[in-house]
Amino acid sequence: MSIILECNNLTKKFGNKAALSSLHLQLERGRIVGLLGPNGSGKTTLIKLANQLLTPTAGDILITGKKPGVETKKIVSYLPERTYLNDWMRVQQIIEFFSDFYVDFNKEKAYEMLRSLNINPDDRLKTMSKGTKEKVQLILVMSREAQLYLLDEPIGGVDPAARDYILKTILSNYNENATVLISTHLISDIENILDYVVFINQGQIVLTSSVDDIRKEKGKSVDALFREVFKC
Amino acid sequence: MLSKLLKYEIKATRRIFGPIYLALLIFAIVNRFTLNFSPEQWQMSAVLSMVVYISIMVGMFVMTLIVMIQRFYKNLLSAEGYLMLTLPIKSWKHIVSKLLVSMLWIIASSLVAMLSILIIALQKGDIAALIRESGPFFQQVYAYVGSWIYLWSIEAVIGFLLCIASGILIVYASIAVGHLFNNHRIFASFGAFVLLNTLSQILIVIVFVPLGNTCFPNFSFNPVDLMAMHCVIQGAIAYLMVITGLLAAAYFALTNYILTKRLNLE
Numbered sequence: 488m489s490i491i492l493e494c495n496n497l498t499k500k501f502g503n504k505a506a507l508s509s510l511h512l513q514l515e516r517g518r519i520v521g522l523l524g525p526n527g528s529g530k531t532t533l534i535k536l537a538n539q540l541l542t543p544t545a546g547d548i549l550i551t552g553k554k555p556g557v558e559t560k561k562i563v564s565y566l567p568e569r570t571y572l573n574d575w576m577r578v579q580q581i582i583e584f585f586s587d588f589y590v591d592f593n594k595e596k597a598y599e600m601l602r603s604l605n606i607n608p609d610d611r612l613k614t615m616s617k618g619t620k621e622k623v624q625l626i627l628v629m630s631r632e633a634q635l636y637l638l639d640e641p642i643g644g645v646d647p648a649a650r651d652y653i654l655k656t657i658l659s660n661y662n663e664n665a666t667v668l669i670s671t672h673l674i675s676d677i678e679n680i681l682d683y684v685v686f687i688n689q690g691q692i693v694l695t696s697s698v699d700d701i702r703k704e705k706g707k708s709v710d711a712l713f714r715e716v717f718k719c
Numbered sequence: 720m721l722s723k724l725l726k727y728e729i730k731a732t733r734r735i736f737g738p739i740y741l742a743l744l745i746f747a748i749v750n751r752f753t754l755n756f757s758p759e760q761w762q763m764s765a766v767l768s769m770v771v772y773i774s775i776m777v778g779m780f781v782m783t784l785i786v787m788i789q790r791f792y793k794n795l796l797s798a799e800g801y802l803m804l805t806l807p808i809k810s811w812k813h814i815v816s817k818l819l820v821s822m823l824w825i826i827a828s829s830l831v832a833m834l835s836i837l838i839i840a841l842q843k844g845d846i847a848a849l850i851r852e853s854g855p856f857f858q859q860v861y862a863y864v865g866s867w868i869y870l871w872s873i874e875a876v877i878g879f880l881l882c883i884a885s886g887i888l889i890v891y892a893s894i895a896v897g898h899l900f901n902n903h904r905i906f907a908s909f910g911a912f913v914l915l916n917t918l919s920q921i922l923i924v925i926v927f928v929p930l931g932n933t934c935f936p937n938f939s940f941n942p943v944d945l946m947a948m949h950c951v952i953q954g955a956i957a958y959l960m961v962i963t964g965l966l967a968a969a970y971f972a973l974t975n976y977i978l979t980k981r982l983n984l985e
Contacts, residue, residue, distance in 0.1 A: 539804070539805070539979075540800075540801070540804060540805065540982055541982060542979075542981070559804055560808075563805075565805050567801040569798050569801065570798065571799050571801040571802040572799075573731070573799055575734065587723050588723065588804075588807070589807070590807070
């Protein structure tokens with residue numbers, strides 16, 4: 488068993504409000520993990536901490552045993568929930584940018600995905616719709632041969648057809664060494680590709696389990712269990 | 720990695736400055752012609768092209784300032800920060816790349832402004848005269864101050880660069896402090912700028928000035944006998960540079976601390 492992401496007593500406060508409180512979590516390599524929780528449960532905070540966009544108030548978060556920094560950023564591929572693309576580059580220029588800064592970036596793979604989703608590499612990012620920008624971002628992130636993919640709401644803004652393609656892409660990227668963490672509340676759409684789920688609420692882990700166990704032992708789908716656990 | 724950051728920073732900014740420089744130089748050429756036409760007939764067009772030229776010149780320096788602020792804020796502390804700050808690069812390199820490229824454009828804008836003035840004002844034979852006169856001019860200066868001229872020139876350049884760098888870094892530090900607030904970030908950045916300036920002034924008055932007075936007692940300026948005072952002047956220049964450098968380093972450290980430990984992206 489090899490741990491890729493580990494949180495020990497991880498706490499993050501904003502003022503007096505705790506977004507995460509004493510969170511413990513271990514994720515193994517070679518899995519597709521769903522980070523599931525209602526709005527404001529701490530999903531994004533956890534992912535931002537793993538990317539050094541936030542600093543923990545207490546405790547620590549480790550990726551392959553190291554604190555977030557230059558070394559972990561080399562092996563983590565991160566898709567934030569918002570579009571971060573600038574408005575002056577063309578698609579092919581942003582691909583150059585990624586292959587300049589990330590050693591594990593696979594250009595051929597990126598161009599192949601662009602073709603599949605009918606995106607012209609000469610188009611300017613400025614002229615694209617929000618959904619198309621999200622697709623471009625996902626292509627950039629999934630074209631890296633990273634060890635940990637942190638995808639924050641990856642399918643929220645794209646149409647169902649593209650959604651299927653994206654999930655297929657994530658699935659095909661799956662390998663023994665890499666773990667994909669997908670945060671979302673659109674559970675029914677991604678349920679079929681998940682191996683493992685982490686339920687999070689009010690900054691604490693409520694439940695961690697493999698999807699097979701949920702189905703076998705509780706006889707429920709993840710979606711049904713989620714609705715039960717987080718019933719309002 | 721720093722060189723790659725510099726490459727993209729220049730790419731992102733040159734598309735703004737390229738057209739402005741071109742427009743300024745073109746209108747300088749236009750002015751050269753309209754000013755030389757007979758005054759009666761062409762006065763209106765001469766005034767008009769001069770107004771346009773001056774507007775572009777002012778616009779160029781305003782843009783230099785805006786781009787300096789906007790590249791730092793937009794690229795690192797707004798949505799684009801999610802991309803830039805998750806690259807496998809130390810955050811100080813981001814600051815250095817932004818700083819160097821901002822300095823580059825300030826210097827380039829100044830040079831283009833001078834060039835445009837030369838285009839308008841230069842008359843036939845001016846260059847020959849300039850070359851003819853510059854020889855004796857430097858000989859005279861050399862006779863007056865001796866070989867110290869080289870040291871002084873180097874000091875002037877370093878001092879100039881230090882001042883620009885310090886000026887840019889205090890702006891970066893203010894923006895970084897401003898971004899810590901969840902609302903009214905622009906207002907907070909202005910406040911931070913005023914505060915940082917005030918703190919720097921207080922520091923200079925209560926620490927550096929008294930310290931300077933102890934280091935250089937009985938300092939008085941005597942232009943007639945510049946050479947006799949050379950050592951004291953050198954000491955004072957070095958002292959001023961150290962103060963500017965220390966303040967710049969403090970602004971840099973503050974910015975870097977916020978970027979690594981106190982990030983608060985929207």
